[in-house]
Amino acid sequence: MELLKGVKIAVLTFDLALGAAGGPFNGGDILFQLIMMLILLALLRKYAFGPLMGVMKQREEHIANEIRSAEEKHEEAKKLIQEQRELLKKARQESQELVEHAKKLGEKQKEEIIQAARAEAERLKEAAKKEIEQEKEQAVAQLREQVASLSVLIASKVIEKELNDAEQEKLINDYIKEVGEQL
Template sequence: MDLITPEIGLFFWQTIVFLVLIILMAKFAWKPILGAVKTREDSINDALASAENAKKEMQNLKADNEKLLQEARIERDALLREAREIKDKMIADAGAEAQEKANHIVAQAQTTIQNEKNAAMADIKNQVASLSIEIAEKVVREELSNKDKQRKLVEVMLDDVTLN
């Protein structure tokens, strides 16, 4: 027998064994192997889809974060602007109030000064009047102490009365 020469019987039995092996493999091995491959393929596809969804969600979250950050910046700027306006208004109000108080104090001081001036002038007038009366009394006493001087004074006064 020659090992290299094919014989029909051997070929026939090898073909039958090969077909039986393929049928057994198809019935028992291919379905579980294909099922496992299909399951693995589905899980890989699900993982890829999940990764794509996660990527899209991250992009959406990033866009939302940018939007929120921009809104926060706008709100911060508005709050700062409002705070500056309130500060400026408070400073202006305080300045106006201080000016008003200063004007009031100055007006009170001027009134007080005027009142004190008037009181001082009245006091001076009273003192001048008292002093004048005292001087006049002394002059008149001296004038009236002498009889000749009294007559002369009466004559001068009568001359003044007739002249007026």
């Protein structure tokens, strides 16, 4: 309807332009051109504008679907990003807990190792003391045996010859020196 009004205005403007130019006014040609213009518009509307509008409508729907799909994917991506952030945060917390647990376990093991080392050192110290005591007792026992054998030896020599007090003192000192050198 608006198209017809536009055509009428165009035709009237054309007629006025021709009339102002001083040319003859031919209404039949104008009417013929008007009818032809209307037929042309009808044909264009049916065969060109209809399919063109259909294509434009399809294109509009396709673009709208693409925009909707992009918005959905954008929202899904936002959700995935949020989930990933939460998972990352949870993983960081878990790793921090594992580190803390490992530190505590390390400290506990350190204390256990120190206690075991102290206990082992104390056991070795006691064993060394016992060994020293045993070796001391063996040394004393050997010394007693040597003193006894020396005493027997001295006694046998004394018996062989009778000594005065000075000689006897000298003999005892000599034997004590021998025993000291042997030890």
